[in-house]
Amino acid sequence: MSSLWLLVPALGFLALFFAYPLTAIVLRSFEGADASMTLEHYEAFFSLPIYMRILWQTIEISLMTTVLCVLVGYPLAYVMANSSPMVRNVMLLMVMLPFMTSVLVRTYGWMVILRPTGLLNHVAELAGLPHFDLLYNRSGMLIGLVYTMVPYVVLTLFSVMRGIDGRLVSVAHSLGAGAWSAFWRVYFPLSLPGVAGASLLVFILSSGFYITPRLMGGDRDQLLASIIAYQVDVLLNFEFASAIAVILLVITLICFGIYARLVGLKQLLTSRT
Template structure:
C-alpha cells in the first residue's frame, strides 16, 4: 500500500496545478456561459443564432484545416529528408526546425507584418518576377502564411520521431519481392508513418483553433477568428457569458474532433497491421 500512497503524494502537486490553472478557470468559464447575465441558455442561442458567429466558427475551422494541410505537405518531405540524411545533414535540419522555438511569437508575427505589407519584401520580389503585387496582409492568406511558419515545427518533430523508428528493412523486403521503390514507399513506409501524421496534425489543428496574436496582426477585423471574437466579447464588451459560450462551443467541437481522430487512429492501426502482415 505504500507505493500507491507515495505515487499519489508525488502526483498531488501536479494535480493541484492542473486544477488551479486549468480545471477551475474552465469550470468558471462554463458557469458564466449559462449564468451571465441570467441563468439560462441565451448565450448559446446568441452563438448559434447569429450568422456572423457561425461564419467566424466555420472560418476558424477552415483556416485551421488549411494550416494543417499545408504544414503536412511541407513537413512530410522535410521529416523524410531528416531520416535519410547523414548525421551532419540531419543535425543541420533539426537545428533549422528548432529555430522558430528560439524566437518570440510576437517578433515573428511582426516580422511577417513587415514582409507581407503592400510594399514589403515579398511583394517586391513577386514584382520582379512579374507576379505581383498581391494583397497579402489583412487577408486570410497572410494569416495562413504566418500560422504555417509558426506551427510547422509541431508537424515536423512528431513525423520525424515516428519515421526514425520505422525499420528500413521492411521497405527493402517489399522491393526484394518485386515492388517498385515508389510502390514500397506508399504501401509500406507511408502507412507506418500515419501515427506521426495524426499526432502532428492534431497538434497543429488544435493550436490553430486558438491562435490570437498572428490572426490579429496579419488579418483584418472583417476576417476575424473565434479567439479574436472571444477577446472582443470579454475585454471590449465585458460580456463574459458570451465569451464563455464561444469558448465552450470551441471546446465541444474540439473534443468531438478528438473522438473522431481516436476512432480513425484505431482503424488505421488495424489496417496497417493487416497490410504489413499481408506483405
C-alpha cells in the same frame, strides 16, 4: 500505495491551474444577468448568422492550415528521419529555431516581408512581376499560420518516422518494389499515425490561435479567438466570451474523439511496425 503520494503535487497543480479555471469558464458560460443558470449565451451565438459564419470560417481556415502544414512538413520530416546524423541535427536545429523567438516578433517579420513595399514585392518589381497582395487577407493569414504550425508537424512526424523499421522498405525493394511503390505501400501507411497526430495538433492550435490571424488577416476572416478577445477587452461580456470558449472546447473534444476512434491516442507519438 505510498508511491501514489508522489502524484499529489502534480495533481494539485493541475487542479489549481487547469481544472479550476476550466470549470469556472464553463459555469460562467451558463450565468445569466441575475446570476441564474441560463442558456441565453449559447442561444445568442447559434441564432446570429454572423457568429455561425465565423464558426464555420474558423473550422475552414483551420482545416486549410492543417492540410498545407502536412504537405509542407511531411517531406521535411521524411528527409530528417532518413538522413545522416549531421544533416538531421542541422535540420532539427532549423526547425527548433522559431521556438526561440516570440511568435509576435515572427509575425511582424512576415508583415514586413509581405507588405506592399516589403521585400517580396520589391523582388517582384525587380523581376518585372506584378505586386502580390498577401497581407490583411486570407492568403497572408494562411502564410503566417502555416509558418507557425509547420514545426509542430515536423517534430510530430519525425518522432513517428524514427520508429519505422527501415528494413521493411529494404525488404520491399528486394521483392521487386520500386522506390515509389515501396514508399506508398510500406513507409507511408506506417507513418499515418504521425500524420493523424500532427493534423490533430495543428487543427486544435489553429482554431484557437489569436496573434497571427489578428495581425495578418483581414476583417472578413475573423476567427473565434478574435471574437472572444473583443467580447472580453471591449464589451466586458465575460459570460458570452466564456460560451464561445466552451464551444471551441467542444470542437477540440470532438477532434480528440474522432482521432481516438480512428487511430487511438497511444499512436500519437509512436508507430507500430
